[in-house]
Amino acid sequence: MRIEREQIQDNDKKNIAHHQEDFDFISNRLTKNGHNVDAIVTKLSNFQVAVPSWALGAGGTRFARFSYKGEPANLEQKIEDVGVLHALTQTAGAVSLHIPWDVPEDYTAIKELANSLHIKFDAVNSNTFQDQIGNKESYKYGSLGHINKDVRDQAIAHNMEVAKIGERLGSKSLTVWLADGTSFPGQNNFQDALANTEDSLKKIYNNLALDWKLLIEYKPYEPNFYSTIIQDWGTSLMLANSCGERATTLVDLGHHLPNTNIEQIVATLMWKGKLGGFHFNDSKYGDDDLTVGSIKPYALFLIFNELVYGMENNPKNPELSWMIDASHNLKDPLEDLIQSLDAIQEAYAKALLIDQKVLKEAQKINDVTTCQEILQNAYRTDVRPLVAEARLQVGGALDPLQVYRKLGIRKNLINERGSDSKASGL
Numbered sequence: 001m002r003i004e005r006e007q008i009q010d011n012d013k014k015n016i017a018h019h020q021e022d023f024d025f026i027s028n029r030l031t032k033n034g035h036n037v038d039a040i041v042t043k044l045s046n047f048q049v050a051v052p053s054w055a056l057g058a059g060g061t062r063f064a065r066f067s068y069k070g071e072p073a074n075l076e077q078k079i080e081d082v083g084v085l086h087a088l089t090q091t092a093g094a095v096s097l098h099i100p101w102d103v104p105e106d107y108t109a110i111k112e113l114a115n116s117l118h119i120k121f122d123a124v125n126s127n128t129f130q131d132q133i134g135n136k137e138s139y140k141y142g143s144l145g146h147i148n149k150d151v152r153d154q155a156i157a158h159n160m161e162v163a164k165i166g167e168r169l170g171s172k173s174l175t176v177w178l179a180d181g182t183s184f185p186g187q188n189n190f191q192d193a194l195a196n197t198e199d200s201l202k203k204i205y206n207n208l209a210l211d212w213k214l215l216i217e218y219k220p221y222e223p224n225f226y227s228t229i230i231q232d233w234g235t236s237l238m239l240a241n242s243c244g245e246r247a248t249t250l251v252d253l254g255h256h257l258p259n260t261n262i263e264q265i266v267a268t269l270m271w272k273g274k275l276g277g278f279h280f281n282d283s284k285y286g287d288d289d290l291t292v293g294s295i296k297p298y299a300l301f302l303i304f305n306e307l308v309y310g311m312e313n314n315p316k317n318p319e320l321s322w323m324i325d326a327s328h329n330l331k332d333p334l335e336d337l338i339q340s341l342d343a344i345q346e347a348y349a350k351a352l353l354i355d356q357k358v359l360k361e362a363q364k365i366n367d368v369t370t371c372q373e374i375l376q377n378a379y380r381t382d383v384r385p386l387v388a389e390a391r392l393q394v395g396g397a398l399d400p401l402q403v404y405r406k407l408g409i410r411k412n413l414i415n416e417r418g419s420d421s422k423a424s425g426l
């Protein structure tokens with residue numbers, strides 16, 4: 001299923017005048033306040049977020065999974081779905097593959113398909129949190145940090161294989177997330193487990209191509225409930241530092257204990273040039289993997305404020321790998337992803353409205369009230385016309401969700417793929 005630009009333009013026709021009015025209003029106001037609206041819109045148009053291959057089908061909970069029908073059953077169909085998202089939003093110009101679920105059968109064909117849809121291959125993800133068919137060793141008690149060297153070696157070899165697959169597709173980074181940890185006190189020796197993990201990561205890092213990044217993700221708990229070996233950003237940063245310059249920390253919004261100040265973590269890592277990747281989602285209690293911006297939009301905005309500041313002031317920090325890492329139990333995954341992409345753009349646009357110079361001046365004289373006002377004025381601005389304009393200028397839809405529904409995409413996908421097709425992955 002492909003969406004042509006003309007279909008989008010036809011659907012947008014009657015909304016254009018209305019949009020122009022809204023855009024002119026906000027554009028004039030911002031220009032009067034000293035903002036360069038064209039520059040903001042260009043930044044928004046250029047911002048691209050990867051969609052992970054596992055987010056295109058229905059996710060599940062520990063209890064059940066309810067299919068969404070018409071799910072992509074193979075890698076080609078997954079890339080086609082990202083193509084639909086990208087055509088509508090012009091923000092999803094990359095896909096993040098998960099191996100072993102997404103091993104291409106025909107590399108040339110997959111690359112051509114992605115190319116034709118303007119989709120790049122972003123970070124590749126390894127999987128040592130479940131046993132794979134044909135594996136000699138089991139990951140039940142861990143992988144890179146396992147007490148048994150044979151298990152660690154198998155997990156290291158898997159990561160290297162994933163990087164090789166990524167290289168053939170044009171990826172430039174490997175993301176490692178480990179489920180390794182314990183559910184009961186005394187189950188392992190903390191120091192030995194960490195030492196083993198460090199040793200394994202170094203071996204993977206030393207085998208990566210020289211233009212590749214290693215992204216080390218952390219998570220405080222789950223699937224293990226007493227300890228996780230890479231539990232927080234500090235541990236991840238420490239491991240990245242022992243690996244080398246091209247190893248960095250990856251922040252996943254859902255991988256924090258309640259009330260953690262994630263924006264401060266972002267600032268700290270960017271100051272050290274060590275923030276390599278970012279996974280978007282939202283949560284109320286734990287790693288809920290809900291639609292971006294659906295629960296804590298102000299926190300997302302504050303995080304974007306630090307990201308924008310860091311991108312402008314920390315040239316040492318590598319270019320970030322952006323990805324949505326969400327799961328969809330109730331909504332059509334593609335609709336959910338459209339909402340997430342929109343929420344990301346909105347938070348980014350608001351952060352771009354913060355006048356960093358004026359903020360610094362207020363900070364210098366400890367004018368706390370003004371500091372707060374500057375942030376909240378930006379947050380309270382309705383930036384939706386800017387985001388829509390950014391999409392429009394590069395051929396996307398004014399209202400992607402509306403066009404998605406009008407074109408009956410899900411119905412078409414069900415007709416094409418059937419009701420029983422099931423996406424591989426989580």
Ligand SMILES: [Mn+2]
Pocket residue numbers: 217252279325
């Ligand atoms: Mn993640």
